[in-house]
Amino acid sequence: MPEPLITIEGLYKVFGKNPESVMPMVHEGRSKDDILAETGHTLGLKDINLTINKGEIFVIMGLSGSGKSTLIRHFNRLIDPTEGVIKVENTDVMKLQPKELENFRRHKMSMVFQRFGLMPHRTVLENVGYGLSIQGQSKAVWSAKAKEWLDTVGLAGYEAQYPAQLSGGQQQRVGLARALCTDAEILLMDEAFSALDPLIRSEMQDQLIELQDTLHKTIIFITHDLDEALRIGDRIAILKDGEMVQQGTPDEILLNPANDYVEAFVKDVNRARALTVETVMKPPSRRITADTIEEALIQMKAIKGDYGYYVNDDGYQGVVTQDALEACCDDASTSQEMDDTVWEDLPSISPDAMLESVIPETLDADYSLPVVDEEGNLKGELSKSNLAEVLGGAEKKSEDRV
Template sequence: MPEPLIKIEGLYKLFGNKPASVMPLVHEGRSKDDILAETGHTLGLKDINLTINKGEIFVIMGLSGSGKSTLIRHFNRLIDPTEGVIKVDNIDVMKLSSKELEQFRRHKMSMVFQRFGLMPHRTVLENVGYGLSIQGKSKAEWTAKATEWLETVGLAGYEAQYPAQLSGGQQQRVGLARALCTDAEILLMDEAFSALDPLIRSEMQDQLIELQDKLHKTIIFITHDLDEALRLGDRIAILKDGEMVQQGTPDDILLNPATDYVEAFVKDVNRARALTVETVMKPPSRRITADTIAEALVQMKAIKGDYGYYVNADGYQGVVTQDALEACSDDSQKMSNKVWEDMPGISPDAMLESVIPETLEGKYPLPVVDEDGNLKGELSRSNLAGVLGGGSAENDAGKKSVIEAKQ
């Protein structure tokens, strides 16, 4: 089971002079516009509840004004809530004293900003090591650490440069190195890549994924870009007008939008690039495990088809057909590679985009096989058509003809 690190319960934020006196209207269910018109107070967040697990990238997304940046600033109390509970590693953040909060921000969380937030009068090395220096580390210690992180993000040799001498992408790498240098367990990344050109942005996403594979930090990533959210997030929360409208894995958001708003959000997503085979495959229903031809024929009749995927003690071997079995003169003979056809399996982690040609051209649904040779599922043309057409394979079988027509 995942280990919860951050818990947000019943979080509300009401901006204005007397938020406590206006909160009864919020609890009555009055709209954001009504509250603003009647009281002059702005409802920033409404009843946010979420759990963020240790070591995951949790993406909070929404359009401008949805409350996502307001929410992330509650994690380290740059903004205090009007109501609600914020717990980090079982620490009630709302009960921290000023001194405790200062230490919490220095050691538990680091933040990467959209506009880099670098100090122009300090060198790249000094910027990266700044967090450690204010923690009281010696110059030799923070210099060594900062140098190490600059090398990690691909900026070795830039230590003596100043931020103005770097490109936007390089500046953001400095910001990322600075956040990582403190060894904080949690990274808060507020639209960290949105100011970058598309190519540089994609490179930074690649680097973050690569670093996360090694570091296993807990990352809370804010974005307005759904493609970025789907690419980076282990889980995603979508906000609208300060309310959370859906929370789930990327494939759950894509395949099961909870509201019309989310459905409109995801309708133009290239699903072939966003979904893996594992998210849409069906369980393997045509498994043949017999030792002999006769036993295999019995299993073939039981699955009511004319083909199956042969699996033995060594794992998935290939596709076996009823015709091939019946063509054997001696049905007591052992199953062998003379009976089954070689049909390479596809990985459950493969993106759908990479297996479309094989799916369209294959005589049979593609077997999905993990790295240990275990048969995990199958991917058919109709299954693929339903998902790429905007529905599910089960509910959208009519789209099968769309794919088949392309053969």
């Protein structure tokens, strides 16, 4: 079971002179526009409930004004909620006293901003080591660690440069290195890559994924870009007008949008690039495991098909057809053991492969392709019709609503 690290319960945020006075209207279900018109207060967040698991990349996304940046600033209490509970490892963040909150921000969470947030009068090395320096670490300690992180993000040799001397992508790498240098367990990233050119943005996404494979940080990532969310997120929460409209894994959101608002986000996504084989494959219903041809033929007839995937103690071996089994029965004893003269080679595909990469194989094959993991275990099968159903799903849903 995943281990929850952050828990948000019943979180509300109202902006205005007297937020508590309008909370009865909020609980009555009055609209954001009504509350603004009658009271001059703005409803920023409404009844947010979520858990974020240790070591995952949790993406919060939505259009401008949806409340996503407001929400992320609640995690380290840059903004205090009007109502609600914020717990980090069972610590109620709302009960932290000023000194405790200061230590919490310095040691538990780091933040990467959209506009880099670098100090122009400090060198790259000083920017990266700044968090450790204000924690009281000696210059020898923080500079050594800052150099390590600069090397990790591909900026070794830039230590003496100033932010203005770097490109936008390099500045964001400095910002990422600075956040990682404090060794904080939780990384908050607010539209961290949105100011970058598309190619550099893609490179930064790749680097974040690579770093996460090693570091296993808990990352809360804000974006308005669904392609980015699908690419990097383990789970995604979608906000609209301060309310959570859906949360789930990328494939859950892509294949089962909760409403028309979410559907509007996902309709233009290239599913072949966003979904893995594992998310759309069917269970392996054609498994043949018999030791003899006679037993294999009995299994074949039971699955009501004319072919199956042969699996023995060594894992997946190939595809075997009913015609081949019957021919063997005619030519030899039905007690003959199964061997590689009975089955045919049929390339398998990995459950982790992106659909885009297996489309040609799937369309060219005479059979549904077996999905096999690294240990040789048969995990599922992918057919032409299955592929067409998934890739055509967005268009069909749109037609159904017309």
